[in-house]
Amino acid sequence: MRIAIGGIMHESNSFSHTRTSLADFQQQSIYYGEDLIDAWRHNHHEMGGFIEGAEMCSYELSPLLMASATPAGPVSADAFESLVGELLRRLRNAGNIDGLLLALHGAMVSEEHLDADGEIVERVRQTAGPDLPVVVTHDFHANVSERIVRHSTALIVYKTNPHVDQRQRGLQAAHLMARIARGEVKPTQALAKPPMLLNIRFHNTSQPPLVGIMDALRQIEENDDRVLAASFAGAYQYSDVPEMGPAAVVVTDDDPALAQGVAHRISARLWEQRDALIMHLPDACEGVKMAVAEHSPPPVILVDMGDNIGGGASGDGTALLQELLRQRASGWLIVLCDPEAVNLCAEAGIDSEVTLMVGGKYDDLHGAPAQIRGRVRALHNGKFEEREARHGGVRFNDQGKTAVLAINAESSTEENYLVLTSRRQPPFSLQQILSLGIDPAPRKIIVVKAAVAFRAAYEPIAGRIIEVDTPGLTSVNPSRLRYRRVRKPMWGLNGVADP
Numbered sequence: 001m002r003i004a005i006g007g008i009m010h011e012s013n014s015f016s017h018t019r020t021s022l023a024d025f026q027q028q029s030i031y032y033g034e035d036l037i038d039a040w041r042h043n044h045h046e047m048g049g050f051i052e053g054a055e056m057c058s059y060e061l062s063p064l065l066m067a068s069a070t071p072a073g074p075v076s077a078d079a080f081e082s083l084v085g086e087l088l089r090r091l092r093n094a095g096n097i098d099g100l101l102l103a104l105h106g107a108m109v110s111e112e113h114l115d116a117d118g119e120i121v122e123r124v125r126q127t128a129g130p131d132l133p134v135v136v137t138h139d140f141h142a143n144v145s146e147r148i149v150r151h152s153t154a155l156i157v158y159k160t161n162p163h164v165d166q167r168q169r170g171l172q173a174a175h176l177m178a179r180i181a182r183g184e185v186k187p188t189q190a191l192a193k194p195p196m197l198l199n200i201r202f203h204n205t206s207q208p209p210l211v212g213i214m215d216a217l218r219q220i221e222e223n224d225d226r227v228l229a230a231s232f233a234g235a236y237q238y239s240d241v242p243e244m245g246p247a248a249v250v251v252t253d254d255d256p257a258l259a260q261g262v263a264h265r266i267s268a269r270l271w272e273q274r275d276a277l278i279m280h281l282p283d284a285c286e287g288v289k290m291a292v293a294e295h296s297p298p299p300v301i302l303v304d305m306g307d308n309i310g311g312g313a314s315g316d317g318t319a320l321l322q323e324l325l326r327q328r329a330s331g332w333l334i335v336l337c338d339p340e341a342v343n344l345c346a347e348a349g350i351d352s353e354v355t356l357m358v359g360g361k362y363d364d365l366h367g368a369p370a371q372i373r374g375r376v377r378a379l380h381n382g383k384f385e386e387r388e389a390r391h392g393g394v395r396f397n398d399q400g401k402t403a404v405l406a407i408n409a410e411s412s413t414e415e416n417y418l419v420l421t422s423r424r425q426p427p428f429s430l431q432q433i434l435s436l437g438i439d440p441a442p443r444k445i446i447v448v449k450a451a452v453a454f455r456a457a458y459e460p461i462a463g464r465i466i467e468v469d470t471p472g473l474t475s476v477n478p479s480r481l482r483y484r485r486v487r488k489p490m491w492g493l494n495g496v497a498d499p
Contacts (some may be wrong), residue, residue, distance in 0.1 A: 001057075001181050003174075004094050005036070005050040006064030007103030008083050008120060011141060013238040013312025014109050015473050015481055016073030017363070022082055024069040027423075029394075030083075032090075036063040045393030046137045049170020050101045056171070057178035062097050064090040070424055071312035080110040084120055088127050098181040099133035099153075100124065101173055106142020106157075107236035114241040114485065118147035125151040133180040135173045139163065140203070141236040144247035146191060153180060154187045154251045157231035159214050161205045162391035162428070162456035176228055176251075187228055189251040190259035192267035197492035198246045200311070200451045201279045201467065201476050203234045209273040210234065213266060220262060226252050227259075232266055238311055238474055244486045246270060274491055279469075279476060281305070287468035288323040291445045296463040298331070299443040303465065306472030306480075307366055307449045309337075310391070310426035314362035318370045319470040320447050321359060321418075325370065330414045331444030333433070339422040345376045345403035352376050354405070358420065366472045372418060374405035382421060384435035391428045391453035399425035404436050417443075427454045430461070451476070 010020060031039045040047040047066055054061045067083050069075075091100070102124065108116040117138075124134060133153045138144065140158040148155060156173050159165050179185045205214050210232075217230040229251040235244060248266035252259040282290060291300040307317030315337035324332050336359045348354050353375055360369040382399040400422025407416040417438060425432060427448040433440045440446055441461045448454045451474070459465070469477055478493050486493065 001059040001178070002062055002097050003054070003059045003177060003181070004062040004064055004091060004097045004100045005047065006087055006100070007047060007066045008087060009068040009103060009105040010075055010108045011071035011105050011139065011236060011312060012074045012107060012109035013071060013473050014074055014240045015238060016312055018073040019076040019111065020069050020072045020074065020079065021076050022079040024072065025067045025079060025083065028069045030065065030067040032065045033063050036066045037061065040066060043393050043395050044389040045166045046103050046170030046173065048393070049167040050174055053171055053174020057174050059178060062094045064094065066103065071310055073312065075108060075110040075116060077111040080113065080116060084123060088123060091124065091127055099135065099177045100128065101177055102134060102136045104136055104138060106138035106144060106233065107239050109239050109241060115145045115147055115243055118145040121148050121151045133177060135177045137169055137173050138233060140234055142233040143235050143239055143241060143243040143245065144191060144233050144249060145243040149189055149191045149249065154189060154229060155231065155249050156229050157233045157249060159205065159217065161203045161234065162453045163393065164389040164391065164456055166393040167389070172229065185228060186254040187251050188254055188256040188259055189249060190256065190263045191247055191249050192263035193245050193247045194267045194271040195487060195490055196245065196271065196274055197237055197478065197490055198234050198270065199277065199279055199476055199492060200237055201281070202277050203452045204455065209270065209276065213269055216266065216269070226255050227262065228253055230262060237478070240483050240485045242485055242487055245490065277492065281467050281469040281476065284319040284323045284468055284470050287466050288320060288327050288329060290466055292327060292329050294464055298463050299440065299446045299461065301458055301462045301465045302445060302447045303451070303467040304447055304449045304470050305451050305467055306470035306475040308451045308474035309424045309449045310428070310453050311451060311474035313449065313473040314366050315424040315449055316359040316362050317366035317449065317470060317472050318359040319367045320468065321370050322367060324445070329445060330416060332447070333417045333419070333438065333440060333443045333445070334447040335419040335421060335427065335432070335449070337421050337424045339400065342401050342403045342420045342422050345405065345420065346379055346401065348376055350376050350379060358418070372405065372407055374407040374418060376403060377406045378404040378436055380436050382423070384429065384431040386429040386431050390456050392426065397425065397429065397432070399423050399432065402436065404438065426450065428457055430457045
């Protein structure tokens with residue numbers, strides 16, 4: 001049995017005016033053929049699960065390509081055609097294969113295709129023919145399309161956010177593929193989508209309402225042999241596309257009625273809880289005030305939700321930095337992406353005093369540049385390793401040349417740290433900070449530019465977590481963004497009235 005593996009993954013913020021280029025994928029991760037296996041074998045990612053599945057399920061690997069880039073604006077037409085064209089070329093040249101395991105994010109948008117993942121799967125189906133089993137994995141933040149469900153044999157979605165089960169979902173896909181290829185099962189699948197926006201504020205799968213839904217999915221898979229996979233996607237609200245919105249996807253063994261029934265029950269379960277999903281969060285001023293007044297053990301984690309790097313934001317938002325400075329907070333730590341400021345720190349050298357304008361340079365949505373004065377405490381190449389299962393599943397990370405500034409330091413215990421990076425790096429790993437010689441645990445206040453994904457790393461050290469309604473490309477307040485293409489009416493988007 002010979003199974004091809006591959007993937008193209010990108011979470012595309014359609015509100016961004018920038019485009020994700022082929023160079024962005026090359027900077028982050030593109031691997032071809034056997035190099036794919038060496039690069040991804042040990043990662044906590046579905047690709048690692050696909051590879052491990054070869055030994056567990058006794059199939060030979062035919063690696064195609066695996067490409068990913070940091071969430072940002074839509075993928076350029078050239079990048080999309082280059083990557084998809086290479087995937088299809090390698091698929092055509094793979095020889096006799098018994099199936100394809102395909103890792104797609106589910107929220108990719110390109111310049112020419114709003115449903116870019118659906119476009120990939122449809123082209124794969126046209127290339128491979130109607131009979132080749134194609135099992136697709138999706139991120140929890142997928143905007144699942146009917147086209148994906150129609151052209152794939154089975155779809156499996158992560159069951160956790162933060163995403164710590166990616167490798168397990170890859171293994172689940174591998175085991176299902178082996179059963180399909182051996183003729184043991186004949187998958188049929190169904191999709192159900194409630195007409196609502198499930199705000200990312202409520203995407204923590206360890207808390208209501210999702211913890212109950214995820215537990216129900218696991219029980220369905222464990223207790224009903226007819227159900228091959230039961231999934232729920234919370235969706236990605238920063239892609240303004242018709243497919244945007246949560247979804248239930250159920251795969252059964254040749255029982256379409258059962259698949260449809262279970263999918264609709266899961267969808268209805270979320271819809272019935274919608275009145276508990278109305279968001280009330282402090283703004284930047286109030287959030288910092290709450291953090292300064294907090295008496296629980298440190299650190300307080302301030303979540304800069306409008307500048308969520310993992311959702312495609314710039315990573316240089318200054319709303320919380322400005323308030324930390326204005327309110328004279330002490331003992332804080334914040335990371336900003338500002339390659340220009342990093343270069344100035346490098347030119348000045350370690351222990352030099354510098355005065356800089358930092359952040360607010362990407363666009364006019366994330367606040368104005370902030371003037372800071374500090375001492376260059378450290379310079380670093382920005383590379384670090386994460387061995388634990390963390391959101392994103394990436395082991396080796398590179399945030400580019402990095403500078404650490406000590407701001408307004410009066411004593412070693414009260415120093416404020418501004419970490420400046422050259423590349424946007426989502427705060428999915430404490431190693432991002434530990435690698436710089438900073439212990440985040442005793443900090444009084446730490447700002448993370450995230451939504452939910454940071455929790456796997458930061459919850460164990462947090463005294464309190466305060467989510468803040470800050471401006472930016474990933475604002476959790478839908479009224480800050482102009483939607484034009486989503487299905488309407490949609491609960492939670494324009495007010496709270498039922499459609």
